[in-house]
Amino acid sequence: MQGLIQVYLSTLTKVKTLPSNALIIVAHGSRKESSNAEVMELGTKVKPLVDAHYDVVKTAFLEFAKPSLEESIIASVKEGVTHIVILPYFLASGNHVTRDIPAVVEQMEIIYPEVKIELKEHLGSAEGMVSLLSSMAL
Numbered sequence: 001m002q003g004l005i006q007v008y009l010s011t012l013t014k015v016k017t018l019p020s021n022a023l024i025i026v027a028h029g030s031r032k033e034s035s036n037a038e039v040m041e042l043g044t045k046v047k048p049l050v051d052a053h054y055d056v057v058k059t060a061f062l063e064f065a066k067p068s069l070e071e072s073i074i075a076s077v078k079e080g081v082t083h084i085v086i087l088p089y090f091l092a093s094g095n096h097v098t099r100d101i102p103a104v105v106e107q108m109e110i111i112y113p114e115v116k117i118e119l120k121e122h123l124g125s126a127e128g129m130v131s132l133l134s135s136m137a138l
Contacts, residue, residue, distance in 0.1 A: 029061030
């Protein structure tokens, strides 16, 4: 009996829990691969800072690079994520921020109604942006 209990307990420790929250940092994308690599590196650096809130951190691109926003959302859903936060890594609210990203979110919400997809404001709208620019200029 004790051996059976040990086997049962060892299988419990091997069971992985599915991730429930994902952060996707979406950027424009560039023909210059090193620019895309910077965004991916940013995602890697952000991950340990947001670990308490997000099980998964991914990056995505709208043009010129992979993965696309759609691909990152689909990959997150396949990993078992049930709540996705999209953070647009854009300084201004141009067409990508006001039209393209919301359209992708709307389309993915239709395809995956069981997943909550939350679209945050773009980076340039952050309150700390003025302080950041000021400190960098001095």
